[in-house]
Amino acid sequence: MNKSILWRVACLLLATTPMMSHAQDHPSATSAVSATPSVRLFRGPGDYKVWSIGINGGVLAPVVPTGGSNDFTKWKGSAGYGGYVKYQILHFLALRADYVGGKLQADNSKNLGNGATPVSPYKSFETKLPWSATLNAVFNITTVNWLFRQNFVSLYASVGGGLAGYKPTLETNSGTKRDYNNDKAIKELIIPVGAGLKFKLSEVINLDLGYTMYYTDGDNLDGYYHGPNKDKYSYGYAGLEFALGKKGKKQLQWHNPASAMYDELEAQKATLAASLDAANQNNARLTADVDKLTKDSDGDGVSDFFDKCPGTPANTKVDGSGCPLPVPVIEKKEEKIVITEEDTRIVKEAIRNLEFDFAKASIKPHSYPALDRVADLLKRKNLNLKLSGHTDNVGSKDRNLALSRERAESVKAYMVEKGVNASKIEAVGYGMSQPIASNKTAAGRQKNRRVEFTIF
Template sequence: MKTNLKKAALMMTGVLLGGGVFAQTTDVSNTEYVKPFSGASAYNTWSIGINGGLPSLMLATGGHNGFDHWKPAAGYGLSIRDQLVHSFGLQLDYNGGTVKGGVPSNVPYITNNAGERYTDFSTKFNQVSLSGVFNFATVDYLRRKNAVQFFLNAGLGVVYYTPTVTGYNGTDFPTTATSSFKSSALVMPIGGGVKFRVSDAVAINLGYNENFIDANSFNGVNQYPKTSHYSYGYGGIEFFLGSKSKPHLQWANPITSIQHEYLTEEQRLQSQIDAQKAINDQLRNDINATNANLAKFTTDSDGDGVADFYDKCPGTPSGVKVDGSGCPLPVAAAPRPDVKVYVTEEDRKIVKEAIRNLEFDFGKATIRAHSYPSLDRVAQLLIDKNFSLKLAGHTDAVGSNEANLRLSKDRAESIKSYLVSKGANPSRIEATGYGESQPIATNKTAKGRQMNRRVEFTLF
């Protein structure tokens, strides 16, 4: 008996040390979090368990009787549990086994109320009960994940039992025969224990129940009109049922969910602050860029009224009038005194030579190259004496009036452009086309048409 007690003590110590190791965990998986006030539907609540009684802990009193020499026997049990809230659940238990006892060595037998003598009893039982289970330390401020849990339980049920008693076979009195009978009674199991969480799906249970029976015949010997009771110490395994994505309500730590809610909200708010800060930084950069652009478009370093961005002539001296691009306006030349200029015969000779040498490509306003030298002398004459010149273009009658008018105008303009390119003042040259309207010879002969195709120079 002492050996069995030592083994049980060593086993209990090992389990408690193991539970201490389990209890050191500080990590929490995603399935541990449930939004506060989500209700029981957010958790797994069902579990099943199996257990076996330790023979050295299988004790029986059978009420107040003489069977106080306890003999080891086996017990077993099944349980189904629904966790209603963090700290309370309902559990349906089935227990079965055998309770044995005898008289101590210094007492040869016991007697019942009828004077019958007995030395041993053995009661087989089957028990069904419904209990409320109260959990402790479901709220843990030291660890995020619970690993050790203490509990108390109390309930009510029915026990079916068959006691067998062995009569005393001594010489001093007549022999009492062995007897057996079946009976049942209400039972009230009360107890407690501790659970060690091995994983999210499994826990180890160690517990002890004292079962109070509303009958005095559980040990088969009716000595006193009082109730019987037996105790059951056990170890077992509990399996948690439900979705892997949900935590079990029995082990859920509400503090973890509250902390997760706080940290998540803090992170969300921090993200909003960071996002708004990024927006503010971008707005600040945009404002700085806008200010820089405004400065670029409004800064006028030389004070001429034109911003530097548009000023093509920076550094204009103060007081100088400028145009829209910031460049100084041209200063009007002092008026030249009127000098009467006379057209000499030599001047007319230069013009006549230019008329005589002037030729165009056929049907075009393109001046032929051999006409350039005499036109150059006309340009120089206009420059030197500031003469005015009227150019009148004429054609023959070949072609339409519109085409001839256009061609005569183009040829007069072509000569003007050439003279201007050589430095002549364009404001003193007038180019006009008359087409075929002013012939100087008949258009019926080739010679007459040749004479009509001309550009007249009028110098004045």
């Protein structure tokens, strides 16, 4: 359909070629075109300094603005140091290999938000960070500047990944110190996310001010495993960056494409105007003919010139002549899902093996295999699941209701993590309102502490 229109337009263009060639033979048109310079917005990294090294010093702290201060209430700043090697790929993008070292400290001397003293077996910790190595992508956000020809301040952001090696030492409330992991270095995956400001002092030296948040893949940075959240730390620093390369070359990271483009386009302004004036006389007639061929009043994709069925309703599929195509009748087939005895056995086994930590919503690891089989069943048969949390009558009614809901949500979160569609799972907490046994005996209370699974 569209190909036929394009073919006819192409024939029209070929027919008008001799006329356009005659117009270009005019002296003024020829001189205007030949005088037009070529536009080169970027000449490649070979004309710039692309390698640089940096050194910095600053403050390391076991805290980030987006995740708090880990498992201790009061963080302390400690001296940190670092360095990097950077390769500038484009004016706005670079790869940077970073090294950071120092130590991290915190204690529990600060009260909680409600004024209560934190409950912890440990008084404080100190973690030695001999090294961390990461590879980061660095994005210069303010490279293109339409207001100033020469930039001297640049805002950048970075993200990457790598490894950190550290040794935590814990001090108990009684004053005893112990080395976590027998004083052996822990190697953990880290994800750095940072931002900073860079000031151009010369074509060789830059002042670098930055702040980076490090997210670890473990809860052992402070030597204290407490809760589901993973540990993190931050590094605020100031340093110098030294550009490497031949004398006279500029740094690629300070290149402003907008400035180069403006200078070259301004030089073409007069000559392009002359060329356009000559071409517009020929384009006027060509545009009228093209409009006649391409005008499509009913919007069906076939121009009025070739449309044999004008006035086709919107969103109607048509053939090459603009006439409606027959609408195929699609018969929907309902898929019947059968829940077998084996499916029921898998669910019952998961209920039987499901256990939580005392008074918490965290699932014990030995329950995972049975839950994995239920997750596989839900995905394989596209089933729905209702999770009903229940407790015994020990404790307040409000706390039991909240705990039952948290446990049901914890099972749902595990299923979603295993690939189950979250909309297929409903998690409800009933607290102690629906006992299935007497709460007067330990055995009865054990039966009442449960999460029921219902598949459908």
